[in-house]
Amino acid sequence: MDLGLQGKKALITAASSGLGKAIATELVREGCSVTIASRNVDALEKAAEEMRSIRSNAEVLIHHVNVADVESVRQLVKTTNDKWGRIDLLITNAGGPPPGGFDQMTDDDWHRAFELNLLSVVRLIRETLPLMRKNKYGRILNVSSMSVKEPISNLILSNSIRAGVVGMLKTLAAEVAKEGILIHNLAPGRIATDRIVQLDKASADRLGLSMEKVRENQEAAIPIGRYGNPNEFAKVAVFLLSEANTYMTGETTMVDGGSLRSVY
Numbered sequence: 564m565d566l567g568l569q570g571k572k573a574l575i576t577a578a579s580s581g582l583g584k585a586i587a588t589e590l591v592r593e594g595c596s597v598t599i600a601s602r603n604v605d606a607l608e609k610a611a612e613e614m615r616s617i618r619s620n621a622e623v624l625i626h627h628v629n630v631a632d633v634e635s636v637r638q639l640v641k642t643t644n645d646k647w648g649r650i651d652l653l654i655t656n657a658g659g660p661p662p663g664g665f666d667q668m669t670d671d672d673w674h675r676a677f678e679l680n681l682l683s684v685v686r687l688i689r690e691t692l693p694l695m696r697k698n699k700y701g702r703i704l705n706v707s708s709m710s711v712k713e714p715i716s717n718l719i720l721s722n723s724i725r726a727g728v729v730g731m732l733k734t735l736a737a738e739v740a741k742e743g744i745l746i747h748n749l750a751p752g753r754i755a756t757d758r759i760v761q762l763d764k765a766s767a768d769r770l771g772l773s774m775e776k777v778r779e780n781q782e783a784a785i786p787i788g789r790y791g792n793p794n795e796f797a798k799v800a801v802f803l804l805s806e807a808n809t810y811m812t813g814e815t816t817m818v819d820g821g822s823l824r825s826v827y
């Protein structure tokens with residue numbers, strides 16, 4: 564299948580590691596130019612080198628961003644657009660909020676999670692949408708979580724804030740659909756990245772279990788029987804971002820090895 568991604572310009576945040584990096588890598592493989600952005604510039608440099616080794620003429624730009632900071636987001640989108648004159652694909656991604664339950668979270672924790680995981684998506688889209696509207700073309704993909712369909716225990720911030728993002732993007736998808744702009748939420752279940760190590764460690768500490776036992780228990784609950792690999796997640800993202808997808812928008816798609824037990 565021709566995915567029609569050759570020459571497309573993509574901006575991916577939180578792309579120095581994990582799921583963001585995996586999506587950027589697969590887009591480079593398909594012939595896209597990418598800007599990868601996050602806070603750690605050394606890690607971005609390293610990731611960019613790996614991506615350039617896939618294709619000798621791959622255009623991989625790096626940019627510092629803290630997605631929770633409005634000015635930082637503005638600069639990122641402006642610099643990327645100054646360089647390319649357009650942004651075809653926007654992947655909104657950020658680090659996850661800290662684990663914990665209701666009693667542990669202060670107003671500051673709630674505000675920080677709102678800035679990091681909801682307002683960052685609003686701001687990135689607000690800056691990029693006019694560029695997509697001008698070209699009557701755009702694909703926006705938000706990295707979400709399985710928790711938007713089935714809340715995960717001890718992750719009250721993620722469970723709450725990400726549900727708001729789904730509502731916002733569903734609404735926006737209908738507003739911009741006739742302008743050639745399609746929007747998706749892609750929801751990982753348990754894909755093996757640093758974030759999953761962080762969450763497994765929190766569970767191990769909380770339950771008094773070894774990390775190995777926590778992983779064994781988690782994998783036993785996944786019908787496919789194992790954690791996913793970042794590139795398995797990224798390949799679905801690439802399809803949704805591609806020209807092969809012309810009729811799906813506003814959806815939340817799970818990449819969870821069959822973990823979600825409900826039919827919707």
Ligand SMILES: NC(=O)c1ccc[n+]([C@@H]2O[C@H](COP(=O)([O-])OP(=O)(O)OC[C@H]3O[C@@H](n4cnc5c(N)ncnc54)[C@H](OP(=O)(O)O)[C@@H]3O)[C@@H](O)[C@H]2O)c1
Nearest residue numbers: 577579580581582601602603629630658659708754756758
């Ligand atoms: N992996 C899974 O199975 C899974 C499941 C459910 C939800 N998620 C969610 O999916 C997202 C990505 O997860 P992941 O597994 O790829 O995590 P990860 O491996 O820990 O990577 C997180 C990325 O976010 C960047 N980042 C963190 N805070 C940032 C900020 N304020 N501004 C810009 N970049 C920032 C980090 O780079 P720098 O340190 O360089 O900034 C890093 O590149 C997270 O929100 C996570 O909670 C993941």
